[in-house]
Amino acid sequence: MESKKILEVNDLRVSFDTYAGEVQAVRGVSFYLNKAETIGVVGESGCGKTVSVQSIMKLIPMPPGRIKQGSILFEGKDITHYSDKQMQKIRGSEMGMIFQDPMTSLNPTMKIGNQIIDVLRRHKEISTADARKKAVEMLELVGLPNPKGRINQYPHEFSGGMRQRVMIAIALICGPKLLIADEPTTALDVTIQAQILDLMKDLKNKIKTSIILITHDLGVIAGMAERVIVMYAGKIMESGPVDNIFLNPLHPYSWGLLKSVPRLDAFSKEKKLSAIPGYPPDLFSPPKGCPFASRCNYSMEICYEAMPKMTEVSNGHHVACWLTHPLAPAVNRKSAEGNKKNE
Amino acid sequence: MNKNKKLIEVSGLKKYFNLGGKRILKAVDNVNFFIREGETLGLVGESGCGKTTTGRTIVRLYDATEGKVLYNGEDIQRLGKKGMKEFTKKVQMIFQDPYASLDPRMTVGDIIGEGIDIHNIYQGKDRKDRIFQLLEKVGLNKEHANRFPHEFSGGQRQRIGVARALAVEPKFIVCDEPISALDVSIQAQVVNLLINLQEEFNLTYLFIAHDLSMVKHISNRVAVMYLGSIVEITNSEELYTNPIHPYTKALLSAIPIPDPVVERERQRMILQGDVPSPINIAPGCKFRERCFNAKKECATINPQLTEVSPGHFVACGMC
Amino acid sequence: MEITSSKFKHIGINSETNQTIVRPSITYWQDAWRRLRSNKAAIFSLILIAIFTLFAFVGPTMTEYDYKTNDYLSINQFPSSEHWFGTDELGRDLWERVWEGAKVSLFIGLMAALVQTTLGIIFGGIAGLFGGKVDMIIMRIVDILIAIPYMIVVIMIMVIMGSGIVPIIIALTITGWVDMARLVRGQILQLKNQEFILAARTLGASSGRLLFKHLLPNSLGVIIINLTMSIPRAIFSEAFLSFIGIGIKPPMTSWGQLANIGARAMRIAPYQLLIPGIFISLTMLALNILGDGLRDCLDPRLRK
Numbered sequence: 001m002e003s004k005k006i007l008e009v010n011d012l013r014v015s016f017d018t019y020a021g022e023v024q025a026v027r028g029v030s031f032y033l034n035k036a037e038t039i040g041v042v043g044e045s046g047c048g049k050t051v052s053v054q055s056i057m058k059l060i061p062m063p064p065g066r067i068k069q070g071s072i073l074f075e076g077k078d079i080t081h082y083s084d085k086q087m088q089k090i091r092g093s094e095m096g097m098i099f100q101d102p103m104t105s106l107n108p109t110m111k112i113g114n115q116i117i118d119v120l121r122r123h124k125e126i127s128t129a130d131a132r133k134k135a136v137e138m139l140e141l142v143g144l145p146n147p148k149g150r151i152n153q154y155p156h157e158f159s160g161g162m163r164q165r166v167m168i169a170i171a172l173i174c175g176p177k178l179l180i181a182d183e184p185t186t187a188l189d190v191t192i193q194a195q196i197l198d199l200m201k202d203l204k205n206k207i208k209t210s211i212i213l214i215t216h217d218l219g220v221i222a223g224m225a226e227r228v229i230v231m232y233a234g235k236i237m238e239s240g241p242v243d244n245i246f247l248n249p250l251h252p253y254s255w256g257l258l259k260s261v262p263r264l265d266a267f268s269k270e271k272k273l274s275a276i277p278g279y280p281p282d283l284f285s286p287p288k289g290c291p292f293a294s295r296c297n298y299s300m301e302i303c304y305e306a307m308p309k310m311t312e313v314s315n316g317h318h319v320a321c322w323l324t325h326p327l328a329p330a331v332n333r334k335s336a337e338g339n340k341k342n343e
Numbered sequence: 344m345n346k347n348k349k350l351i352e353v354s355g356l357k358k359y360f361n362l363g364g365k366r367i368l369k370a371v372d373n374v375n376f377f378i379r380e381g382e383t384l385g386l387v388g389e390s391g392c393g394k395t396t397t398g399r400t401i402v403r404l405y406d407a408t409e410g411k412v413l414y415n416g417e418d419i420q421r422l423g424k425k426g427m428k429e430f431t432k433k434v435q436m437i438f439q440d441p442y443a444s445l446d447p448r449m450t451v452g453d454i455i456g457e458g459i460d461i462h463n464i465y466q467g468k469d470r471k472d473r474i475f476q477l478l479e480k481v482g483l484n485k486e487h488a489n490r491f492p493h494e495f496s497g498g499q500r501q502r503i504g505v506a507r508a509l510a511v512e513p514k515f516i517v518c519d520e521p522i523s524a525l526d527v528s529i530q531a532q533v534v535n536l537l538i539n540l541q542e543e544f545n546l547t548y549l550f551i552a553h554d555l556s557m558v559k560h561i562s563n564r565v566a567v568m569y570l571g572s573i574v575e576i577t578n579s580e581e582l583y584t585n586p587i588h589p590y591t592k593a594l595l596s597a598i599p600i601p602d603p604v605v606e607r608e609r610q611r612m613i614l615q616g617d618v619p620s621p622i623n624i625a626p627g628c629k630f631r632e633r634c635f636n637a638k639k640e641c642a643t644i645n646p647q648l649t650e651v652s653p654g655h656f657v658a659c660g661m662c
Numbered sequence: 663m664e665i666t667s668s669k670f671k672h673i674g675i676n677s678e679t680n681q682t683i684v685r686p687s688i689t690y691w692q693d694a695w696r697r698l699r700s701n702k703a704a705i706f707s708l709i710l711i712a713i714f715t716l717f718a719f720v721g722p723t724m725t726e727y728d729y730k731t732n733d734y735l736s737i738n739q740f741p742s743s744e745h746w747f748g749t750d751e752l753g754r755d756l757w758e759r760v761w762e763g764a765k766v767s768l769f770i771g772l773m774a775a776l777v778q779t780t781l782g783i784i785f786g787g788i789a790g791l792f793g794g795k796v797d798m799i800i801m802r803i804v805d806i807l808i809a810i811p812y813m814i815v816v817i818m819i820m821v822i823m824g825s826g827i828v829p830i831i832i833a834l835t836i837t838g839w840v841d842m843a844r845l846v847r848g849q850i851l852q853l854k855n856q857e858f859i860l861a862a863r864t865l866g867a868s869s870g871r872l873l874f875k876h877l878l879p880n881s882l883g884v885i886i887i888n889l890t891m892s893i894p895r896a897i898f899s900e901a902f903l904s905f906i907g908i909g910i911k912p913p914m915t916s917w918g919q920l921a922n923i924g925a926r927a928m929r930i931a932p933y934q935l936l937i938p939g940i941f942i943s944l945t946m947l948a949l950n951i952l953g954d955g956l957r958d959c960l961d962p963r964l965r966k
Contacts, residue, residue: 191597219601261601298674300672329672427866457865
């Protein structure tokens with residue numbers, strides 16, 4: 001039976017060798033992505049979400065980075081130790097990536113049309129004239145007004161939102177099976193963000209690419225992702241269908257995260273937010289137990305001693321937390337869960 | 344309702360930048376608002392709307408092109424040297440970028456102590472004690488005083504910035520996007536710190552941000568800015584439940600909510616076009632090109648803030 | 663590890679561990695030094711310059727000769743165990759003269775660089791900080807000075823003031839400060855709009871405080887690099903002036919002076935030109951490599 005999985009990451013461990021020692025950025029991350037599915041990877045800075053995903057595309061400079069352990073399977077092929085040459089064939093054609101900052105991700109000295117045509121011609125046998133036609137079609141698809149007229153303009157002649165559309169066009173021009181979007185709207189104004197997210201949803205339905213969406217914005221995840229992975233300090237804390245994660249979260253970090261975000265539609269009498277105390281651990285010497293223990297209201301002795309394994313609590317909903325262990329005391333979920341409307 | 348005196352009063356404030364040639368950047372174009380003592384006024388808008396320029400003009404980092412800023416009844420544009428000395432103790436600012444707002448060559452203790460040194464408030468041991476006290480007040484340790492900014496995380500650096508502002512015992516603080524560059528869980532910590540300090544010292548805040556969810560949460564009243572002007576101003580609950588200006592409605596509609604069920608069921612109001620440039624703005628209502636409610640008349644009118652219900656002001660010709 | 667129910671005893675938040683800073687404190691200078699140390703060429707250059715400087719003082723004492731005594735019985739002798747660097751046309755010991763000359767050349771190089779740097783910081787600092795008309799006036803002066811050919815100014819001053827160490831230093835610095843001024847001004851313009859400067863202004867800092875406590879300390883990297891690079895330029899200029907005969911006059915000597923005399927005897931005693939030439943070249947090379955190394959380690963953007 002043909003697998004539905006387009007991407008499978010198993011026990012990925014990525015470290016950086018710096019002059020002060022080894023920084024363990026990713027410490028055993030496993031997840032999968034089905035065809036035409038969108039997963040959201042959410043976590044704060046330093047959690048390892050960008051490094052994990054950039055390792056898939058081999059965009060991490062090695063050295064000082066290195067994949068210590070683990071495997072990455074793309075369409076069944078093990079690409080973990082692919083050379084740069086092998087990756088060049090995949091990048092752009094099978095895998096596309098959109099970055100956060102549209103100002104620095106486009107080549108300022110090249111017309112945008114040529115940037116798109118360049119990618120297309122590198123991976124497909126196609127004449128320049130045909131490539132140009134396709135580029136115009138793609139620009140129209142991503143909602144750039146007057147694509148025929150603007151295809152010969154330079155990046156600086158476009159606004160942030162328009163540049164992001166151009167980046168999406170470049171990423172999608174070869175029809176990749178996997179699209180990685182790393183904080184694609186973080187640098188944009190809120191009304192422009194809405195436009196871009198709307199575009200991405202539209203494209204998702206039309207082209208049916210699998211998407212990995214990385215962001216720290218819980219609202220964006222709620223609106224775009226079908227499954228969610230919550231990362232902290234280089235590990236996955238919880239993963240599951242989006243409704244489960246937001247409406248029935250199981251990990252204290254998820255509880256804390258949801259509670260600390262004020263909701264536009266909530267009216268709370270309490271002015272103070274429920275903040276998670278302390279700071280994420282230093283990845284030079286990560287704690288041997290659960291990395292969230294020292295900030296967790298519910299932590300127990302065992303949490304400081306050993307890392308809990310990922311357990312499946314319900315269909316597709318996994319969590320790595322000692323609270324799920326049969327010996328653990330029951331926790332009052334109602335008080336722990338996130339903000340609800342009209343609290 | 345807050346019956347306290349008006350601590351800050353801004354009227355007819357304009358700040359124009361001459362970019363050479365015939366290009367004029369009207370960053371702040373006839374802004375009017377007041378803030379009562381102990382209150383928090385939120386100022387929201389997207390890039391280019393002039394909210395940061397407004398904040399900086401209020402603390403006199405910029406001199407206004409026109410208009411008045413009254414602090415406690417006094418026009419700060421007319422302050423002489425002595426007046427400015429007092430002013431810089433009473434009005435302070437917290438900055439956005441935790442990585443650029445602290446001098447990388449100074450120790451944390453010296454950074455916090457700068458205001459104390461400039462105004463000669465404490466010396467010697469008293470100065471040291473005061474710095475330790477401030478560090479602890481913002482949730483850091485005494486030991487941190489001898490370290491350098493680069494050794495701290497973003498959230499900790501913002502706390503240092505808060506301690507620095509507090510050192511001169513201000514009454515009014517302009518918070519210019521103080522949490523935009525921070526992680527979500529750290530944002531909540533810093534916001535709580537600001538709320539606690541406000542309660543303890545009866546501070547007044549102007550909270551500038553682009554994240555409406557956070558602004559609505561921390562502010563008593565909120566003003567929405569677009570291209571240098573305020574388009575709507577009212578108290579936070581009213582702004583959400585009864586927005587009137589089309590831009591406010593579009594802004595609220597664009598904000599994603601961390602609830603997948605709500606997100607699926609929402610009807611989004613997507614604004615077309617880009618956030619326009621504040622250089623050489625065309626006459627007429629500035630929002631008309633993106634407004635779904637625009638009529639022909641909007642090209643010739645210049646809407647002013649009018650009270651549509653008690654405390655709720657809107658600048659729109661068609662509303 | 664055995665899992666027992668006692669392990670599930672509640673602990674909760676540990677405020678000690680969730681706030682500490684693990685890494686040791688390392689200042690900007692410590693980090694810079696560490697990076698410089700790993701640059702072998704730069705360290706080697708540093709050692710070489712240190713050796714030359716040391717020998718400038720110690721070298722003359724190592725033989726019984728001195729730099730100005732003539733000995734007509736031993737003229738133009740090739741290097742030997744008697745005269746380690748040989749002798750010149752008047753029988754003077756070249757080893758002695760090289761190290762005496764080293765004192766003068768290095769001194770002029772260092773002093774000229776220091777004066778240029780100081781003037782550059784003052785003018786560049788004022789231009790950058792105050793902006794407006796002040797900036798415009800200073801920059802126009804800079805533009806004019808740059809337009810005038812360096813050597814013409816230098817030679818004119820030497821002709822007017824005569825030869826000697828002080829006139830040379832004045833000649834070199836009267837236009838030499840413009841590079842540093844531009845650099846410092848550029849740095850300050852860049853820094854002026856950073857938030858930590860705005861914060862200092864909001865706290866009521868005076869212009870003087872801004873300049874000396876914030877702007878200049880944050881420009882030190884650039885200043886030191888330029889300082890290091892202006893020393894070889896000054897050394898070369900002095901050598902050139904002395905070589906063409908308007909610099910240091912005998913019996914005082916400098917490397918340029920030696921090269922001047924050595925050039926005359928080139929056919930019969932090539933070592934007289936070669937030896938001072940090698941010293942000039944090595945010193946300039948070492949200083950340039952050191953300057954490059956400093957640029958790499960002091961540039962804050964390259965900091966890890």
